[in-house]
Amino acid sequence: MMNCRGLVDLAGLKEKLEKGWLVTEIPAGQHLSIHGLGSFKVLAADWQFSAESYYEQVVQTIRQLNPDWSNIYQVTAAEKERNERRRVSYSPNAVDFYLKRALFYETKEGEGFTLFMKHEGGNHLVHLVVYEDGG
Secondary structure (H helix, E strand, O other): OEEOOOEEOHHHHHHHHHHOOOOOOOOOOOEEEEOOOEEEEOOOOOOOOOHHHHHHHHHHHHHHHOOOOOOOOOOOHHHHHHHHHHOOOOOOOOOOEEEEEOHHHEEEEOEEEEEEEEEOOEEEEEEEEEOOOOO
16 A cells, blocks of 8 residues: 555556546646645656656565565455545554664654755755654
8 A cells, every 4th residue: 555645555556647646747837746845836857757657666666575466455446435435535644763672672753854955966855853862
């Protein structure tokens, strides 16, 4: 499952790409909206993926992480219809943490936020996490 402003399986991702709900490029002069960060006018850009190549990149990444292609969740037609009828939308909320000690899997939570970082001549969208203990 992927968070695409709501959880989607691979078929749902493909559907959002085909319908243009999720796009891989924005024409110059148009606005790029990044949820929770802002809206920015695109002056010029060189986009890395088309809709097809983006979908294939996601599939390739899943295969790299899960070579057996096991336990891949698929939303059934009945589940999709029920969720649409009941207006249910799952939107996961990740918890920022690091592994403090492997013994007993002790973790430490932090507070994260998104920002732009300039590095080696490029601008990057990054997620910065701050930990109380400096982790």
